[in-house]
């Protein structure tokens with residue numbers, strides 16, 4: 001091969017642009033604005049804004065479109081502690097993601113005013129009081145008009161979120177729920193609300209409408225516990241059905257079930273196959289792959305999603321960091337879903353760090 005000609009070199013040298021002169025002008029605008037306010041492109045060292053995806057830390061929902069909140073709770077997990085470290089791990093792994101959504105090209109921080117509220121502060125050590133602490137935070141954020149994105153903690157945290165939002169919206173929500181488990185078991189022995197019973201209790205308290213609830217990815221050794229899902233009219237889509245019928249079918253079905261009214265999106269990371277997600281309280285084989293979960297999140301665009309969560313990521317079981325890495329990617333997908341939905345529904349402000 002001969003060397004490149006002067007003509008070829010001139011052509012390629014004309015393409016050599018300065019840093020921050022990106023082909024997509026919106027990206028340039030974002031980086032110039034955000035970098036001035038402390039958003040770091042190099043995420044390996046000290047971060048001025050160490051929250052989820054470097055969102056600014058604010059302790060109030062006033063004037064905010066989307067509030068991300070950590071709920072470091074594992075008292076309601078049956079058998080295994082550790083998810084209380086989830087929010088901290090997801091914040092750390094979130095350094096790998098953002099600000100641009102790979103599939104849609106959207107920048108949630110340009111679409112919406114986004115904050116990291118920080119973690120729910122506990123006023124006591126017991127489960128009931130801590131659920132009440134979560135409820136109060138989410139009721140206040142809902143009343144301030146925010147969409148919320150909760151990072152667990154285990155699935156019991158969702159009970160506090162739904163209670164607070166249901167009160168603030170004065171509504172019973174539809175639910176898109178990805179999980180290996182329906183979490184609709186009866187209470188036996190101890191706490192009435194725990195991470196295996198939360199969706200039964202959310203129905204019995206009027207937070208959600210079972211006939212507008214779809215549970216996706218269901219499988220495993222606990223299947224005999226979920227009669228309430230079937231009796232109350234929830235739509236249960238097993239992991240096998242997701243593979244047999246495809247994500248396009250699942251998305252169509254989910255959209256049909258929840259309809260146009262207010263809907264909550266709850267992602268238990270154990271919906272993913274344990275090969276991808278061992279860092280969780282109740283890992284289950286024969287489950288969904290990351291692309292299927294991402295596609296279902298992408299497929300919820302245009303629905304009336306008022307809040308979401310990602311729960312049950314357990315760093316104590318995440319020996320190689322694969323689970324935290326993937327969980328943060330999916331948490332970013334949920335943030336982008338909320339930003340797309342919110343900015344379609346109403347005029348939103350951009351995120352400011354200072």
Ligand SMILES: [Mn+2]
Pocket residue numbers: 179180181268270271282312
């Ligand atoms: Mn589960």
